[in-house]
Every structure is written in C-alpha cells, then in structure tokens.
Amino acid sequence: MENVFSEQLITLRQKKKLSQHALAQKIFVTRQSVSKWENGDAEPSIDKLISLAEILNVDLNHLLIGQQSTADLIMSINHLTKSFTQPVLNDVNLNIYGRDRIALLGSNGAGKSTLVKIMYNTIKADSGEIKRYINMRDDLNIMTQDDILISDLKLIEQIELSARINQVYAKTYIEQLLDQFRLRQVAHTYISKLSGGEKRRLSLVLSLMRPSKLLILDEPTVGMDLESIDLFWKHMDHVGGAVLTITHDFNQIDKYFSRVILLKDGQIKRDDRVSDIHAHNQTIEQWYRQFNRVLEAKGVES
Numbered sequence: 674m675e676n677v678f679s680e681q682l683i684t685l686r687q688k689k690k691l692s693q694h695a696l697a698q699k700i701f702v703t704r705q706s707v708s709k710w711e712n713g714d715a716e717p718s719i720d721k722l723i724s725l726a727e728i729l730n731v732d733l734n735h736l737l738i739g740q741q742s743t744a745d746l747i748m749s750i751n752h753l754t755k756s757f758t759q760p761v762l763n764d765v766n767l768n769i770y771g772r773d774r775i776a777l778l779g780s781n782g783a784g785k786s787t788l789v790k791i792m793y794n795t796i797k798a799d800s801g802e803i804k805r806y807i808n809m810r811d812d813l814n815i816m817t818q819d820d821i822l823i824s825d826l827k828l829i830e831q832i833e834l835s836a837r838i839n840q841v842y843a844k845t846y847i848e849q850l851l852d853q854f855r856l857r858q859v860a861h862t863y864i865s866k867l868s869g870g871e872k873r874r875l876s877l878v879l880s881l882m883r884p885s886k887l888l889i890l891d892e893p894t895v896g897m898d899l900e901s902i903d904l905f906w907k908h909m910d911h912v913g914g915a916v917l918t919i920t921h922d923f924n925q926i927d928k929y930f931s932r933v934i935l936l937k938d939g940q941i942k943r944d945d946r947v948s949d950i951h952a953h954n955q956t957i958e959q960w961y962r963q964f965n966r967v968l969e970a971k972g973v974e975s
C-alpha cells in the first residue's frame with residue numbers, strides 16, 4: 674500500500690494546492706506526519722485516512738491504490754436462469770456500475786444468495802450471460818453466509834494467510850480493522866473456539882482488508898451484536914467501489930444504499946433509486962412492503 678498511497682497523497686495534495694503544513698493543520702497532525710506518509714515511512718490511521726479522503730475529495734480506493742472512481746459498468750447480467758429441484762431464477766437482468774450501493778431485497782427463498790453465488794462464480798447458471806468487466810481475482814471482495822474460515826488456525830493466522838493470498842501488505846490498516854471490529858483480544862484464539870459473532874466479524878475483516886471494485890456481502894450483520902452492527906455500517910460508509918449487499922436491516926438501507934432491488938418469483942421486479950423513493954416520502958421499508966404486497970396479490974390473482 675505504501676508506495677501507491679504515498680504517490681497518490683503527494684499528487685492529490687499538490688492538485689489541491691495544499692502545502693504539507695496546510696494539509697497537516699486540516700487533519701490535526703504535525704507536518705512531519707504528512708511528510709512521513711509521503712516518504713512511505715509511516716501509514717496514517719483509518720480515521721486520518723478517512724479525513725484525507727474527504728479533504729482531497731476522493732474515495733478510499735483512489736487514495737490507497739490510485740483507482741479512479743467511475744460510473745462504469747462493472748457487471749452485466751442478461752436473461753439468467755437457474756433451477757434446483759424448482760425454478761429459482763427466471764430471466765434475471767441486472768447491470769452494476771462502479772459506484773452503486775445496492776441493497777438486494779426479497780423474501781426468504783427468493784433466490785438472492787443463488788444470484789450472488791452465480792455472480793461470483795461459485796455456482797453456474799443454467800442459461801443466460803454474465804459479462805464481468807472487473808478482474809474477479811483482484812477486484813472482487815466477498816463475504817458469504819457460508820463459513821469459509823479454517824477452524825484449526827488462530828484468528829491472527831487466518832488473517833495472515835488471507836493477507837498473503839490477497840497480497841495485502843497494509844499491516845497497520847489490518848491491525849486497525851482488528852481493533853475496530855473488537856477482535857484484537859481474541860487474535861490468538863483458535864477459530865474453532867470463537868463465538869458465532871466473532872467469526873462473522875472475522876469474515877468481515879477478511880472481506881474488507883483490501884480495496885475492491887465490487888464488494889458483495891450476503892447478510893453481513895446476521896449474528897452480530899448491536900455495537901458490531903453499528904461499527905460495520907460506520908465502516909461501510911467509507912468503503913470505495915460498488916457494494917451489493919443482501920440485507921434485511923431496514924434501519925440502514927435508507928441511510929447507506931443508493932439503489933434497491935426486489936427479487937421476487939425468480940425475477941427482478943423492482944430496481945429503484947433510493948433518492949426517488951425518498952422523493953415520494955416513502956421509507957425503503959414502506960416501499961418494500963408495498964411492492965412485496967402488490968406483487969404477492971398479483972401472484973394470487975394470476
């Protein structure tokens with residue numbers, strides 16, 4: 674992280690016509706700290722990174738790894754179908770763009786997890802087409818509902834292993850994630866001995882430890898206590914790139930997401946902008962109840 678970040682910091686600071694001293698004053702650090710970051714001798718804390726991103730008017734991805742934020746198409750799904758014993762997805766069409774914050778909603782069994790598994794390629798569709806405009810290895814982060822942790826490892830060993838596999842070298846950042854998600858005190862505990870909530874928080878840290886162009890989360894806050902849920906959403910506010918989340922956490926959808934998708938009867942029945950829904954004085958929960966009910970009623974009629 675250091676080299677790209679340092680170069681980015683210098684470039685962006687100069688673009689804003691700020692001296693090291695002026696930038697330091699804005700984020701309440703010494704000029705020497707800024708100088709060390711720019712020389713690659715030290716890394717800022719998460720809080721300072723977030724402040725830097727705000728002052729330099731870029732998202733974290735741009736600051737950390739130099740990616741431009743774009744409104745580019747990153748995935749295009751066309752006429753997708755999938756059946757198990759019963760049809761689950763039936764002609765699903767969806768485009769995902771670079772800055773989307775998508776909440777994927779639908780009743781239990783609607784096919785949400787199946788759709789995202791097809792998106793990240795762990796199961797195959799029966800027919801249809803997915804065009805992926807990102808590198809699936811380097812640009813996609815996922816947190817699934819399945820437990821992908823290795824029980825025989827200690828928490829810190831799992832982190833180190835994933836960091837090596839994903840070529841993440843930002844040690845300070847990872848340590849701060851551990852603090853932020855309150856995992857430092859169990860860093861040397863075997864994964865088999867962690868509580869369900871701790872395992873979920875660890876899975877989250879693994880999915881957040883490197884920047885991505887697309888982050889897919891399947892019910893990330895299930896099994897977490899309230900404090901962890903708050904920490905999670907606070908952190909998500911500062912994640913760059915596109916995010917697609919399956920969630921039933923209606924308290925947060927209004928605040929965090931820009932787009933809501935309703936999956937019903939194997940199809941995307943609604944794909945609306947949160948700002949449009951709010952402009953009609955509706956909350957997302959009201960919107961969801963309205964369209965789920967309307968669609969259910971239509972289903973009964975037909």
Ligand SMILES: Nc1ncnc2c1ncn2[C@@H]1O[C@H](COP(=O)(O)OP(=O)(O)OP(=O)(O)O)[C@@H](O)[C@H]1O
Pocket residue numbers: 757758761779780781782783784785786787788
């Ligand atoms: N591997 C599988 N084999 C057979 N059936 C499956 C398989 N995976 C999913 N299903 C079935 O497909 C349907 C959709 O499941 P899916 O997990 O995608 O729904 P979901 O919308 O994510 O539900 P939930 O909100 O309960 O997590 C369900 O009826 C489920 O039983």
